Amino acid sequence: MEPIYPIILCGGAGTRLWPASRKAYPKQFAKLIGDHSLFQMTLRRFTGPEFAAPLVMTENEFRFMATEQCAQIGLADAQIIAEPSRRDTAPAILAAALLLQDQPEAFMLVAPSDHLIGDLEAFYAALHTARAASQDHGALVTFGITPDRPETGYGYLGLSEAPKTATALRLSSFHEKPNLARAEEMLAAGTYLWNAGIFMFRVRDILAAYEQHAPDLLPLCQEAVDTRHGDLGFTRLGAAYDKCRAISFDYEIMEKADQVMAVPLSCAWSDLGAWDALWQAAGPDDAGMATHGNVTAIDCTDSYLRTDEGNTHLVGLGLSNIVAVAMRDAVLVADKAHLQDVKQVVTLLREQDVPQADDYPRFHRPWGWYETLTKGPRFQVKQIMVHPNGTLSLQSHHHRSEHWVVVEGTAEVVIGDETRLVTENESVYIPLGTKHRLANPGKLPVYLVEVQTGSYLNEDDILRHEDIYGRE
CATH class of the missing domain: 2.60.120.10 (Jelly Rolls)
Known part of the structure; x- marks a missing residue:
């Protein structure tokens, strides 16, 4: 059996988790849950005999953080690929495929570096289903999460029939983040999955898809790969990468390709895209309370109180439906109904030249x-x-x-x-x-x-x- 090459996408800023996640230190490198960062948890998820050494596609400014965090968990064989500029996911995945083009039958498993996955046995079973679909049908496979609520923070995958466990189904449509009414309709229909942004395919199949749907990216990424060079333990892509269009993989390839399938996944998944997702992942008690760090909550309900600073003690008194995050240099206090708007807060702080918008303590x-x-x-x-x-x-x-x-x-x-x-x-x-x-x-x-x-x-x-x- 051909090996599975994990392709870890390690870019982005995670601004909806400000102030814990910032441009200078995005959420994938932060220890938001447990003793390891989300990036390290992702790497540990893809170790074992069926996985080859991972390729970590990251921005140039994060190359040293990625290298350091790999070393902290003893993953010395990970390849850190530094992109000279942020060009979104389509060029990054193509560059990874071109790095593996001498192994056309190998499988690529593309995964973000900042997701939380609970049931690993269910996740690995879904990987086996996806690999079979790629092997037997030459399919480009995406993974969809079985929804349990009308979520407006995720994109959706539309299927032609109700999803079945351990089955790859034909994907009929992609949908952007819906409003609440549309999300409730999708949940009731039973034929939609949340878009997890995780993919699997063979190297030759994905290169063929790029040749058909994004031929202009191929020569630029090929030149970037051909002119790559080693530098202090990581690999820098060549300058031609800067000329690529900045475009998402979903939009440029998956939404246009013919042989696309989806594998349902039920495994307590979260992309931890906003503070309410972290509140859920932290496991609120019967009063709906979750805390992290040096916190005292008095007569509080349905709230999340967090501090990452050992010398800071956060006290909540009589709070309801609130998220409060205290760091050394910035504090966020927000109604849970407005957590999707934290990204706009960061934009406003940047306009006001507030250093805490992007800088980390x-x-x-x-x-x-x-x-x-x-x-x-x-x-x-x-x-x-x-x-x-x-x-x-x-x-x-x-x-x-x-x-x-x-x-x-x-x-x-x-x-x-x-x-x-x-x-x-x-x-x-x-x-x-x-x-x-x-x-x-x-x-x-x-x-x-x-x-x-x-x-x-x-x-x-x-x-x-x-x-x-x-x-x-």
């Missing part, structure tokens, strides 16, 4: 992360973590000096012409304008506190002289 970098603890006139205090073997750029600043205090681990510090090791409870001073570098030569993370002082403290006051990550 913790800024992830290829060498680790940093976060601002406090800031005032002419000073700023940050916490910094450097991964083992992580190295910051050799840099200098025009407007600030820095003090570093190592609180855990041992750092290698370059200041001017001097290189030294700095251990726990030791500190160093970097004068304004002096070239300096911080590295972690050890096997454990290094944590330090950085105190900046000067007339200008923004991140663009960095002059990089050398950088192993190719940043300017």
Whole structure:
């Protein structure tokens, strides 16, 4: 039996889960449920003898986060494919197929990186059904979730007959997110499924579909694949990818192809697209309450209270039908009836140039992360973590000096012409304008506190002289 190649789509911003999900740190990388991120849960779902190493299609700016999170769960063989720009799902899936074109009979399982799936046995049974349909009929298979409510937040798949378990059925129509009245009609009809955005097909069948329905994408994606190059453990697609039309796979291929089938799936699925979905996934109690983190709920009903900050305690008093999410730098309080509108909140914040619209309190970098603890006139205090073997750029600043205090681990510090090791409870001073570098030569993370002082403290006051990550 030919292997199944998981193609993990790892882009998007998840703005309806703001402030926990933002452009700089989207929901697939966040630990929204349990001890692993949604991305890591997706990768773990597709491990085993019948699965080949996954291809992770991600945006260039997320390549290091994807690589780091793969390493955290011991998935060293995952291929991280960095797209030079966001072109939606049709070019991404085509690029993945072209990377596998020397194995035309292999199966591709395309899945988003931010979905929650409860019953894995039911999910794997549906995969076997889909593989048989692809093998026997050359079908492009999509997976549909058996609806249990009139949901307005999902697209729908229309079938010619009522869905049956472990059966691939002919797909008759795609439907965008309906209003409530139409969703109730679809639920009552019994011939509709929620569109899960998960697909399976053979490499040769999907390439033939692109040749028929999107021939203009083929030469561009082929050139992008042919000019790809390795870079620090991931693969960069060539610049021709930028010339592709930004178009969704559903619209460009699935809605136009002839041999399309759907496999029903009943497995407690959610795309966690909005806070009400996370409330449901968290398992509300008899009063409809679900909480996460340091929370106290008093006389509250049908609400979700969440904080991800260890030093923040959220208290709800007499709340009903409310979602409250508290983070270090932003708080959302919303009526559950308006949760689909959170995306519009992010748009408004961007128009007002509010940094929290896109920036995350913790800024992830290829060498680790940093976060601002406090800031005032002419000073700023940050916490910094450097991964083992992580190295910051050799840099200098025009407007600030820095003090570093190592609180855990041992750092290698370059200041001017001097290189030294700095251990726990030791500190160093970097004068304004002096070239300096911080590295972690050890096997454990290094944590330090950085105190900046000067007339200008923004991140663009960095002059990089050398950088192993190719940043300017």
